[in-house]
Amino acid sequence: MFPPTRATRRYAALAAVTLAALTLGAAPAPPAGPDAPRGRCAAAASLRVPGAGHQETACLDELTTAGTVGSGHTDPADWAGLTPRDLPVPRGVPGVQIDGWFPDTSTTNTNHGWRHDSQFVIRLPDRWNGGLVVSGTPGNREQYANDRAIADWVLARGYAFAATDKGNTSAAFPGDGRAPGDAVAEWNARLTQLTRAARAVVARHYHRPPARTLATGISNGGYLVRWQLENHPELYDGGVDWEGVLWRADGPNLFTFLPPALRHYPVYAAGGPAAGAARDAMHAAGYPAGSEFLWPYHHTYYWALTQRLHREEFDPGHTGADADYDWAARPPEVHRAVERIALTGRIGKPLLTLHGTLDVLLPIGRDSDVYARMVRDAGRGGLHRYYRIEGGTHTDGLVDAFPDRLRPLVPCHRTAFAALEDWLHGGLRPPASRTVVRDPAADPATLLADCPLR
Template sequence: MGLYNTFVTHTLRESPAGHFTLADDDGCVPAPEPPAPSGAATAAAAAAPGGRTVSGCPASLRVPGAAHQRVSCLDELTTAGTVASGHTDPADWAGLTPKDLPTPSGVPGVQIDGYFPDTSATNTNHGWMHDAQFVLRLPDRWNGGLVVSGTPGNREQYANDRAIGDWVLSRGYAFAATDKGNTGTSFQRDGRRPGDAIAEWNTRLTQLTRAARAVVAQRYHRPPARTLATGMSNGGYLVRWQLENHPELYDGGVDWEGTLWRADGPHLFTFLPPALRHYPVYAAGGPAAGAARKAMHAAGYPAGSEFLWPYHHTYYWGLTQRIYREELDPGYPGADADYDWAARPERVRGAVDRIALTGRIGKPLMTVHGTLDVLLPITRDSDVYARMVREAGRGGLHRYYRVEGGTHTDALVDAFPDRLRPLVPCHRSAFTALEGWIGRGERPPAGRTVPLPAGAGAAELLVGCRL
């Protein structure tokens, strides 16, 4: 499954470029050096909360459990600097945010890239050809908090840099992200049993959270005062799962349109096959188009979202159904458009049950989801999860905001600025509301459908979202 237990001893070695790599004691440094940082190492002390200071380039930082790590001291930890310095990969986060999303800057600090022991090799970042890659960023000016995240889709560890990482770093948080242990459209080849690859995602975020908390304590000489989990899509699923299964590690989380898995459905296998069957009939026009449109609505795709259907049929629905079906039901012999979840054998249900959510969260959770999401339709996903949380008796720990005009991928706002609103500002509003909830006891606004402000332009919607 890409997880194995091996004890390996390591040593730190400094390269001529000023990076520190963690090498096996046999002397092998398993990866080439990245480009040198864009500026000089941040050796000058910076003021930190509570009157403490953080100074120097801490080559001695160790990520517990890492098989390989590289420490870099950078003048800029946000994408305003890491794109040029080679400490992010824009391909990881392409297509996730609006093109005009501002990039904060002025965040010097330490970045640690590396990977945990793993047997799969789908992640090509740094030429490592090794999964379970992670990135940790430790700003010189630290606010006492840590944000951890898993990636959306099947992307690599830098996928959240622009949507989440830049903003939380600019607010003083340490930030850590994982590739979840397998990446790409062949992620399902990782593991021995159906569901192994997805189950590893949860294990990897737990692993990273524990390691990142330890590294924060090394760097700042005290543990984080608060640890928050956040992520979008599959990353949102991880937030839900972590707060259900490891609430002791977190103070709260923000779930951005998390994927829902439950053995009884709904899930991808109950609403994607109808889309694959009925959309081509709708798109062809003719006398059957009206009935096909009604069937799409019945499957969960909301009226008014039709303008998004062609793009999702071309790029998302078929691919998503296939790769997750190959992960959880590899023995299925038919066409994915004909897939019938209710008719599949019990073993398939068991595979989904291994990764299923329960709603039994143990720490405060904020959920944001767009009403025009046509990859994870809101009535088949977050509406259901909110009900699960209430039925589990945890409704007091949950706030759920249905964002009118939001869709699954914020980059589509650039294509339809008069019909869609970005969810990035709504995620940030939920995050700051969570801070007030757990930090100052300020109860966040009651869950509701957040209306699209009348007459609001694209620039206004990009910088604000009143919950």
């Protein structure tokens, strides 16, 4: 192995926190506030979330993480490592928060001490702009995972916000169901369920239905946006897909590009005469040239874990080494399990996709480049815009470790979201699909503050 570099040591502590949040149930948050809101929130006590098995309602002076961390209405472990350290936190968003769960048989989510999956959060700001944003979580995280990257910002813009843990969490998610693929299929069903319930709650609370419902999410959450706009476009006005996972039964998918990384990276890292060929094999598998500085982190914390968890979910009968996993040779029933939750590109509402060119968990050439072609091939290209963000990687928390090489995606997501708003309600078409070049002269503060798509 190469000796650890200074950058490697810098992100080691971050990686440990990120891995814990990805694979383990987050530490229980304190109970969700007062049982009987009074004053301006008195009416909220009568709100009922359709289908919920349990809910708790709180009247809060601050719905963003500027207040919810202290009040116990979020859990920082859920969103650890997903955003840059210096991302500003908006303030001044009072309103109502509803925490609860839908009936479910799995128990991996320990937030609030409930030990119950299908947990959700719904936030209703006092100053409402008429819209609703819904989201599923990245990785196998719990319902507060999007609070820093997405919820804070959309709440400050006046949106109601709802998020789900997708119905199963942590490293225990494989096998949640009766058949291979059931756990991931539940992710889709739970976001549909929450969207319908949140729309009803919004209509009851504000005395009118939302004028627009937008879906957005990161990674697995981005996959959910794609799937929802393909399968339930009637529920949404549009969406923003932040590096969504691509599932296709005939590939590419996680099982076609993760095993080569597990197989070739150790040879590359060992050095010697075979290292060059191993590096070339990594590039051929989709890991872009210039991303080598990110490979040690992902080999240690992501590639093997991601391959194993999803292989256990879709192909529990496999007994060989994951580095030798051959997707094309797996039995038809394994391919059918993926086909159940696969994407088609047949979106029914406007969708903006963004993806970093240095993503080495979901290499852009094997993921969003392919999905953009799928959308075009399905005849839905007019509904889609695709922005390749130069210097972006899968986890924005890594920007702090490599500020001279990476750019955060969170400001690009915000620019894309605003462009979707203009498209839907002002008739202003977003910029054409393109690669958004990273200005080499821009300092980290500038890159964090802005990401023009034009």
